[in-house]
Each structure stands twice: as structure tokens, then as C-alpha cells.
Amino acid sequence: MTRWLLHVDLDQFQAAVEFRRHPELRGQPVIVGGNGDPTEPRKVVSCASYPARAFGVRAGMPLRTAARVCPDGVFLAQDLATYADASEEIMDLLRTFPGRVEVLGFDEAFLAVDTDDPEQLAREIRGAIAELDLTCAVGIGDNKTRAKLATGFAKAVGKSGDAAEQDDGGTGIFRLTQDNWTELMAHRPTSALWGVGARIAKRMSALGIETIGDLAAADREVLAAEFGPNTGPYLWVLGHGAGDTDISEPREPVGHSRSETFPADLTERADLDAAIVRLATQVAEETFADGRSIGRVGVTVRTKSFFTRTKQRKLPAPTTDVDEIVQTALTVLHAFDLDRPIRLLGVRVEFGTVGRDIATEGTRG
Numbered sequence: 001m002t003r004w005l006l007h008v009d010l011d012q013f014q015a016a017v018e019f020r021r022h023p024e025l026r027g028q029p030v031i032v033g034g035n036g037d038p039t040e041p042r043k044v045v046s047c048a049s050y051p052a053r054a055f056g057v058r059a060g061m062p063l064r065t066a067a068r069v070c071p072d073g074v075f076l077a078q079d080l081a082t083y084a085d086a087s088e089e090i091m092d093l094l095r096t097f098p099g100r101v102e103v104l105g106f107d108e109a110f111l112a113v114d115t116d117d118p119e120q121l122a123r124e125i126r127g128a129i130a131e132l133d134l135t136c137a138v139g140i141g142d143n144k145t146r147a148k149l150a151t152g153f154a155k156a157v158g159k160s161g162d163a164a165e166q167d168d169g170g171t172g173i174f175r176l177t178q179d180n181w182t183e184l185m186a187h188r189p190t191s192a193l194w195g196v197g198a199r200i201a202k203r204m205s206a207l208g209i210e211t212i213g214d215l216a217a218a219d220r221e222v223l224a225a226e227f228g229p230n231t232g233p234y235l236w237v238l239g240h241g242a243g244d245t246d247i248s249e250p251r252e253p254v255g256h257s258r259s260e261t262f263p264a265d266l267t268e269r270a271d272l273d274a275a276i277v278r279l280a281t282q283v284a285e286e287t288f289a290d291g292r293s294i295g296r297v298g299v300t301v302r303t304k305s306f307f308t309r310t311k312q313r314k315l316p317a318p319t320t321d322v323d324e325i326v327q328t329a330l331t332v333l334h335a336f337d338l339d340r341p342i343r344l345l346g347v348r349v350e351f352g353t354v355g356r357d358i359a360t361e362g363t364r365g
Helices: 013-021 063-069 080-094 118-131 144-157 178-185 198-206 212-216 220-227 231-239 269-289 322-333
Strands: 002-010 030-032 074-076 100-105 108-115 136-141 173-176 255-266 294-303 307-319 342-350 359-364
Touching: 002 118, 002 144, 013 030, 013 080, 063 074, 080 100, 080 108, 080 118, 108 118, 118 136, 118 173, 136 144, 144 173, 144 178, 173 178, 178 212, 198 220, 212 231, 220 231, 255 269, 255 294, 269 294, 269 322, 269 342, 294 322, 307 322, 307 342, 322 342
Parallel strands: 030 074, 136 173
Antiparallel strands: 002 108, 002 136, 100 108, 255 342, 294 307, 294 342, 307 359
16 A cells, blocks of 8 residues: 555634534634634734635734725634634544544644545545534645645635535545646745745745746755755755655643733833733643643743744742742743833743753844
């Protein structure tokens, strides 16, 4: 039998989960995000149903913009706990099929399987998910890169988003391999590749590399000079559709975090302290409820200009004391120069004791 990689991607996942408990919303332009209030500032769309996408609504779009382009949209608050439960239900189902599963997020996973008929397996997977009143597309590839990209073709084939319309003879399944890679991908822009964002695509464009075919034919030394000795050759490999032929083993979580973007920038120390106390308490209680101790506490600060910095402190010994976590988080917060309006605060804790004391990393986003 042949080793195949299957990429299972749930359709409009958060909206679809909402449809299970609100079936009267099926077929409507449903927009999930924030607290479900499109007038709330600094909240963005986390998921849009296919009818909402027809109006131009996209994930990451500000809710206010979504309300403007889709005035008849139905706005719903995010319910992460419910989505997590639904995701676990899906992943547990996938583990009942032959092969091994690598979870990529709430709504997608890879399966590594040895079979002579991957399409039949894909149909079985879609049918089983339809029994849960959800839908999915399945991309089939001879490696992870091609399987992931095949899902895009599968979604283009069928977008009903209706579990009642799943018995369709293969719609929503697509195979992409070395044999049809050039035919299907060479003419597409480099940004169509999994892992190539707009910035990298723009830099390649400056080198005269516009399409995936251009990238496959590019000089690897030129790519290495522009993008570095590792990234440059890797991009060339991507242009040929190469990728991992096996999945990664699941890893145990190493930490837990919470963050909050504020409706209005915070400038007063008392307000900042109160936010950190609230976030640190939530993270500590959730971590200890899972039977974990905490060995390090980090605080992330994002200013009005989107400058983001993280500082962290290692504890003298692992602890299960909420007050100690809160006080440590406040100490780390006070190590910042809090002289600019603060847009976001976050608290992250790590399990274990490895690391440095008051380490700092800065980025611009």
C-alpha cells in the first residue's frame, strides 16, 4: 500500500458549530467574533459563513467593517469553550480511522495513512463528520504540502456547507501529487503556497519571481542570497511542491496564556495593574485546575503603535499559589517602561523551571 497524507479541514467551523444549536440560522450570513456586538471597537471576525463571505466578510476583518459590507449579517459572540468541545469531538472521531492524526488547530488535522484508495477513506471521513452535523473538505497528497493545498481545490469544488448535501459522489475531495503539481500550480502566484505570505511574495516579485513555476525554475543561490542559506533553498523546494511525508507526533503543552485587547487604550497604572491581576488569576486558576504547577510567569505588553514586548521571570520553585503568580506578574509588568498607551496585555505561564530571569524580547507587528 502507498503512504498518503490527508488534510481534513472543517467548513466554516465556528459558524457550523453555531448552526448545530441554532439550525434556523443555516443559509444566513452569520458572522462570529468578539462579543457579537458589531459596534464594539477593536474586535474582529473570527469566522464567517459562506453567505457572509459572499458579501466580502473575511476572518480578521474588524466587526465594524463587516457590519458595513454585510448590513444584514447575523453577529454572534465567540464561544471558545463550545468550539473546543466540538473540535475534540472531531479529533476523537478522526482517531477511529486507520493511520495517525496530527492536529493543526480547532478545525483541521492531518492523517498519515497507508492505503490504495485514499478517496474512499476521504469519503468515509466526510460521511462520519456529516453524522455530527458538520462538513469538511479533504485534501489528499503524497506529502503534507500537497495535501494542505489540495484542500483548497476540494473547497472550490463544493461549498454547500450543508451536512445534508454530503452524499455527493466525491465533491469536497481532491488529490494533488507530483504528477499534477506543475499543471495545477505552476501558473499560480507564489502567495498560493502554504507558508508564503504577502511579504515574502513581494520580495520574490522584486526578483522577477511571480509564479510558482518561476520559483521552481529560480536560481537557488539567488534565493539564498535574498532570503538566507536556509529559507532561500526551502522556498525553492516549496516551488516544487515537496514537503514532509509523515506527521509530527503530538506534543504536551508547555504553558498556558490569556490576553486581552482593550476597547480603549490603558494609560493609568491602576488600570494596568487591575488587568494583570485579572488575567494572572484566570491563568493560574485554570492551570492549577489541570493539576499543573507553574515555574515561570511572562507578561506581554502591546502599545498603541503595535510595538510588542514580552518579559518573563522564573520562579524560585514551581508553585500552585495563585497569589504568588499574581504578584510575580505585577512585578514583571512594573519592569516595563509604561509611558505609552497600552492596547493589549497578556499573561503566560510555563510549566517547569528551565530558562532565564527577566528575559526580554521585542518585536514590531
